[in-house]
Amino acid sequence: MEKVDQIEKVQNNTAGNAGKALTREELKAFFDRYFQVKAFCDAAALRSSMPEDLQLRCREIKAQYEALDLDCITMASCKSIQQLYAQLAELEKALEPYPAQEVVVLETDDEAETEFDNVEDDAIRRNKRRALRLNVAVAVIVLGAVAGVLVLLVPVQWVQNAMGCIYYYGRVGEVDYTEAERWFRKAAEAGYAKAQYNLGMCYDTGHGIKQDYVEAVNWYRKAAVQDHELAQLALGICLEEGRGVEADYAEAVRWYEKSAEQGVPEAQYRMALYYYKSEDEPNHFQKAYRYFKKAAEQDHAQAQCRVGRCKELGLGTERNWVKAEEYYRKAIEKGDSKAQYYLALMLTDSKFSDKDRLEAADLMRKSADSGNSDAQYELGRFYEEGIGVKKSRKEALRWYIKAADRGNKKAQEAWEQLVPPVK
Structure with missing residues (x-):
């Protein structure tokens, strides 16, 4: 995934609008509160003899939390959050007379509970269940998810892969490739495509484990057949270069095409190169130009350069030196x-x-x-x-x-x- 810290990015973008951006600790606190609200409101439906108006109020507050977007969450002066906190406090007081039942908020297993229980944050940790939720909240924050798409039940494999990403990119603490590989493997062996791709990347780069191109191809392929777009690209590159597998450009192109159809700019660029060189292919310059253009629109520098070249020479498109210069300059800005x-x-x-x-x-x-x-x-x-x-x-x-x-x-x-x- 591709590799930008979403918290810092959003803090920078919203600081001017809000006057003061939330700190990482405040963001963690909000996301932990978010999971509590969802669990609390779902649990409310299980309370015995609870009045219908309170049930409705629970659903309304939960819906309001789910509707919050990331910009709203990261603005320290956001009135919506303050109002929701106030409403929640009133609701909690109103529900005190009604006994609650436990609600499972995370799919887990004994091993996951034991390992996640070692992650400490004394400010918000209360018990094992909340410690599990905290790990999900931290993973959500560092991977840049938005509140509007969070769900109550989170698969263990999602959390394991997220924890691997945290260690791999050093989102919380130092980079630790060995720990990252361990977490990726847990989810990968359970069939989780994103983790299979990430484990393949570890083998490919030698991060956290002895470099092994054959194993990298093995894990890339497992993820690619599950339509993981980056794994399809990575597998194609290995096949084109003959790295960890016998070189097969025809098969590489098939994987590039699958990845390109899912919008991956590097795959689109490689498909364009394939058509650009395929002189026996009907309308090969037109097909190449279309793929170059798709990748260029996603700020792929080499594709922007190629679009400029096509525009300059009239290859697969109308000749237009003004547009050619425009695309050349876009690519030049990226070096x-x-x-x-x-x-x-x-x-x-x-x-x-x-x-x-x-x-x-x-x-x-x-x-x-x-x-x-x-x-x-x-x-x-x-x-x-x-x-x-x-x-x-x-x-x-x-x-x-x-x-x-x-x-x-x-x-x-x-x-x-x-x-x-x-x-």
Whole structure:
């Protein structure tokens, strides 16, 4: 999943609106309160001889809590939360005469209860059941779930995978890959697709366990057949590269397509590359462009560069240099060196001004500095011909040599022409 701390993100986004963002501890307290409210209101339905109006009030308060969105929850001055707390206090007092029955709020087992019982937060922990709920609340917070989609019954495998993520990314405390792998394995062996993907990732990277590409493929495949979109992408990459499995590009493409259909931008980009190179495929440029465009719309830098290239050359779409420049610049904002290279070349066209050629030289230098051998060759040519820079045979030779050292044949030829061998 992809990897941003939702709490910090929301705190930053809402601080200006609310005057003061909630602390992590306050967020934890709210989510723990949220689970209490749900359990309390569900338990109310089991109270003996409870008046109908109180039953209705329980349902209303529960519905109001479930309707809260994340922005509302994270605003310290939110009146809705304060009002709900007040209403809940009144309801709790009204329900005191009616005996309550226990309500199970989490699917669990003895092992999970024992292990979760070791997680302490003295401010809100009261007993084993509440300690279990706290673990879910912490997992919800660090993984960025919203109150509107939380449910009363949470599968143990969900919690195990969430705890694995907490340790893997260091959301609460230090990163601990060994603990992460242990939690992922519990859920993965029970058939939980997200955990199977995460366990595959541990084997793939060697985080928390000895690196084993064969095992990585094994767990990726288990998750992929359950339609886990990132596992489908990961399995496709392994098949394309022959990592942990015999290389099979045709099968890789089938998995890329499944992942792309679920909206994964990297999978869409790889499908675009497949069609771009498939000259025997009817309308292959049009199909490639459609996939490039889908990935580009999700801020995939390489796809944005490719859309720019298609627009510049009219491949699979109408030629449009204004749009080409727009997409190149989007990719450049993300540091894409290919986009710097292509836009630099485009700006040297006679349609553009001397000022544009100055920018072209600057962009080409940035791309060359990143190690792009094509850009290194072109920058050498810029110096040789004086495009956007002062002519310099010495600088031209320097950049030709850099590119030639990286295997660029054009640079090798240019170098030999600039400095003919001694006979």
